[in-house]
Amino acid sequence: MYLGLDLGTSGVKAMLIDDRQTVIGSATAALDVSRPHPGWSEQNPADWISATLDAVGILKSTHGQALAAVRGIGLSGHMHGATLIGADDAVLRPCILWNDTRSHAEAAKLDADPRFRALTGNIVFPGFTAPKLAWVKNNEPDIFGKVAKVLLPKDYLRLWLTGEHVSEMSDSAGTSWLDTGKRAWSDELLAATDLTKEQMPRLVEGTEAGGSLRGELASQWGMSGNVVVAGGAGDNAASACGMGTVREGQAFVSLGTSGVLFAANAAYLPKPESAVHAFCHALPDTWHQMGVILSATDALNWHAKVTGTSAGELSAELGDELQAPGGVTFLPYLSGERTPHNDARIRGAFIGLAHETSRKALTQAVMEGVTFAIRDSLEALKSAGTSIERVTAIGGGSRSRYWLASIATALGVPVDIPADGDFGAAFGAARLGLVAATGSDPLSVFTAPKTAETVDPVSALSSSYEEAYRRYRALYPAIKSL
Incomplete structure (x- = not known):
């Protein structure tokens, strides 16, 4: 048997599989996020x-x-979090999470140093870990001086x-x-934030052993013998391993709290100016690119909270048959945006509201806004040399056939829905x-699930979606200047 632990923003999920990769059982426990100040x-x-x-x-x-x-x-977890550990392995302060934008000024300063893009292949985004440590140094110097190790959430x-x-x-x-x-x-990059390699954890590949389970916990859980703890992966790379998105040309779209368009690469293909993330994959000698939007189902959940209606009810009001975009456009920048804008301070907006605008029209606009943000990621990936011919949909938002039809039409590619099963992080x-x-060949283990259904682009609405996307694209520079 094998146990997967996924540390998500809203909860921890534990999953048991056997040696045939059959899911034996899973369980979740909820987590809360603290937002003591704006951003x-x-x-x-x-x-x-x-x-x-x-x-x-x-x-x-x-x-x-x-x-x-x-x-x-195996371990998976939300990325970029700054978990600061003292000399005695005690936590020095609450972990600053991936969607925290307080360090935007520090990020801009680091990004202005050309070494960061040259060596990492990425913009220094405010959500990344290094600018968080620069913020701590500037604002909590006593804590910074006590940092013995910086750990990512799953690594804690x-x-x-x-x-x-x-x-x-x-x-x-x-x-x-x-x-x-x-x-x-x-x-070089560690020194630029007044840190050293000694303050970083030892690195392994995701498929390699990254320690063994402590005897105390093994006994508590009824386990015996040496229980290997794998290197694991960040949540998106772990989802890719679950979906079998590990070979060149494979891609998925994730509609979770955030939104991700993920493509596996056999080579390292950085293009930081596109705001595409170029990261290592969990497999040796493999990389991936992804466009990331900060609010996907989070945008629909925000709309549900404001209207006092569940996200499921809002989605059901639209039905399954895709409609042409209406007169309302939604910009889903509720906590800033990454791809393609790298803008921590931009905020969302409804444009085109009228007396006749209904709740249903707002729901449609929210879904379309997220869809067009994902289209932004597709265009950025194209500019970085990645071609996507079809995607597999995962995440809670993928339960909406309307949303998937919207994505297929906006991206102009088929969207595959995997057969019943949990293939996530x-x-x-x-x-x-x-x-x-076991030392098994990763490519023989990380296979793709069977496709239960494919949602094709609605060709009759392609032109209206293109027009709506052009309108959407024109709005970011308009509201940014305000």
């Missing part, structure tokens, strides 16, 4: 441990025999699981300290645990 987003790492104990505890009560047979554990879980300071390439590529082509920490993490524990 801030934090979590207490102790809550990650509590949630993991709760999720695994549920599996122990429901699948105790299977849990006891676990030989490998690893520290608790194994007692070791270890990370892997896919997650570390999102820090702005990794030489992404060489797959190694850069002394927790499944990918479990697969990584399997590979690390």
Whole structure:
């Protein structure tokens, strides 16, 4: 048996699979996000441990025999978080999360240093880890002076699981300290933020062992023998492992809290000016590109909260048959935007409201706004040399056939819906645990699920979608200047 642990922004998911990759059981435990000031987003790492104990505890009560047979554990987690650890491995402050934008000034300063783009292949985004440490140095110097290790969120879980300071390439590529082509920490970039390699975790590949489960936890969970903890992956790379998106030409679109258009690459293809992320994949000698939007289902959930209606009800009002874009345009920049704008301070807007605008029209506009933001990512990926001919849809938003038809039509590519099953980050993490524990060939393990259904572009609406996308594109520079 193999256990995948996925540390998400809103909860921890634990999943058990067997050696045939059949899902035996899964459990989740919720997490909250603290927003003490505008633009801030934090979590207490102790809550990650509590949630993991709760999720695994549920599996122990429901699948105790299977849990006891676990030989490998894989980790996945939300990226870019700054978890600051003191000399005694104590947490120094709440973790600053991926969607925290307080360090936009520090990010701009680091990005102006040409070494960062040259070595990492990426813009220094405010959500990345390095500018967060620069902010801490500028605003919390006492804490900065005590930092013994900087860990990414899933790697703090690893520290608790194994007692070791270890990370892997896919997650570390999102820090702005990794030489992404060489797959190694850069002394130059660390020095630019007054840090050293000694303050970084040891690096392994995602498919390699990254420690062994501590005896105390193994005993608590009924496990015996050496339980390998894999290097694992950042959440998007882990999802790619779960979806089998590991070979050149494969791609997926994720409609989760944030939105991602992800393409696997056999070579390192950076183009930082496009605001496309060029990161290491979880497999050795493999990279990936992705366009990232900060609010996908988060935008629909915001709309649901404002209207006092559930996201499911709002989606159901639209039905399944795609309609031509209406007169209202929504810009989904509720917490800034990454691809293609790299703008932490931009905020969302409805444009074109009228007396006759209904809740249904606003819902349609919200979905279209997210769709057009993903189209922005497609255009950025194209400019970076990546061609996408079809995508597989994952994430909570992919349950809406309307949304998928909108994406297929705006991107001009078929959208595949995988057969029933959970192929997300927790499944990918479990697969990584399997590979690390058994030494299996990753390509033979990371296979794609069967396609249950394909949503094709609605050709009759292609021209109206193109017109609406051009209108959408014109609005960012208009509101940015205000």
